[in-house]
Amino acid sequence: MASALQNATASLQSKIPPSATNFTSSKPVNLSFSATFPSLNLSTTATTANRRRGGSALGTKMSATAAGSYASALADLAKSNNTLDATASDIDKIESLFLNPAAHDFFANPTIDLEKKRLVVDEFAKESALQPLTANFINILVDAKRVDLIKDIVMEFEKAYNKMTDTQLAVVSSVVALESQHLAQIAKQVQKLTGAKNVRIKTVIDPSLVAGFTVRYGNSGSKLIDMSVKKQLEEITAQLDLSDIELAV
Numbered sequence: 001m002a003s004a005l006q007n008a009t010a011s012l013q014s015k016i017p018p019s020a021t022n023f024t025s026s027k028p029v030n031l032s033f034s035a036t037f038p039s040l041n042l043s044t045t046a047t048t049a050n051r052r053r054g055g056s057a058l059g060t061k062m063s064a065t066a067a068g069s070y071a072s073a074l075a076d077l078a079k080s081n082n083t084l085d086a087t088a089s090d091i092d093k094i095e096s097l098f099l100n101p102a103a104h105d106f107f108a109n110p111t112i113d114l115e116k117k118r119l120v121v122d123e124f125a126k127e128s129a130l131q132p133l134t135a136n137f138i139n140i141l142v143d144a145k146r147v148d149l150i151k152d153i154v155m156e157f158e159k160a161y162n163k164m165t166d167t168q169l170a171v172v173s174s175v176v177a178l179e180s181q182h183l184a185q186i187a188k189q190v191q192k193l194t195g196a197k198n199v200r201i202k203t204v205i206d207p208s209l210v211a212g213f214t215v216r217y218g219n220s221g222s223k224l225i226d227m228s229v230k231k232q233l234e235e236i237t238a239q240l241d242l243s244d245i246e247l248a249v
Contacts (some may be wrong), residue, residue, distance in 0.1 A: 067149045071156035074137055079164060083131060088161050090134035091154055097124060098150045107147045117142045168196035171221060173206040174213035189225075190217050 078087035098104050107117055118139055125135035141147055162169055170190045172183065187199040194217065206214075212228035 066146065067152035068156045070137075070141070070146070070149065071153045071160055074134075074153075075157055075160035075164065077133065081133065083133065084161065084164065086131055087134060088157070090128075090130050091157050093128045093130065094134070094138065094150065095154045097128075098147070104147065104150075107142055110145070114143060162200070166197035168194045168199050168217055169202060170199055170215055170217040171202045171204060172213055172215050173204040173209060175205070175207055175209050175211055177203065177205070178213065186213075186215055190215065193223075194218070 074087065075084065078084045098107075106112065106120070121135060121138050121142065124130070125132075125138075141149065141153075158169060161167065168190055170186065172178065172186055178186075183201050183203070187201055190196075191199045208230060210229040210233065212230075212232075214228055214231075215225040217223050217225075
């Protein structure tokens with residue numbers, strides 16, 4: 001799966017031009033917010049106006065509200081279609097796509113025609129085996145010029161998914177990829193600690209840990225299990241009293 005996603009992302013990047021060019025569409029595509037996501041009721045114009053009036057703090061709050069609304073609408077529809085797990089898998093793929101700066105800049109660029117962006121979305125959806133629902137969701141964000149919310153939408157969707165399925169998210173960071181059996185053991189331990197019905201593992205590679213691993217779980221990752229060499233080194237350093245050490249001349 002990881003290899004396929006990397007290939008799809010690489011293929012997508014090769015299709016993204018180094019500079020923005022205008023594209024004239026001969027076949028306009030109409031996407032309906034109300035038809036596809038009936039629970040979604042957002043006003044981009046109102047959001048923009050509120051940002052101007054209220055400043056950056058209000059703008060951040062409105063963005064968070066918008067991201068939560070988009071995520072909830074997608075999660076509700078996926079649940080009603082019995083595709084919640086498949087949609088969660090798609091969300092992971094979308095997150096990986098938009099971690100690519102070239103992809104993010106392409107979709108956020110207002111000088112590139114919407115139809116050209118839809119063609120790229122269709123290509124990515126095909127190569128990554130996205131559900132039509134999820135591909136359409138990306139197109140809706142592109143049309144609404146809300147690609148900047150992708151990161152927040154991913155976070156909000158995870159919260160909605162976890163709540164719907166009684167799932168605890170555990171983010172495992174390590175220097176190298178851990179074996180599947182080790183991840184399974186970590187999942188069992190987190191399940192014992194939280195009492196959650198399910199545990200979902202998300203892995204992150206972090207060279208700064210030197211060796212070992214860390215596990216973040218709980219509300220917004222508020223709890224930490226730190227089994228890294230980095231922590232051990234920091235504890236040893238803190239215990240050393242270098243003021244009593246005299247260097248030989």
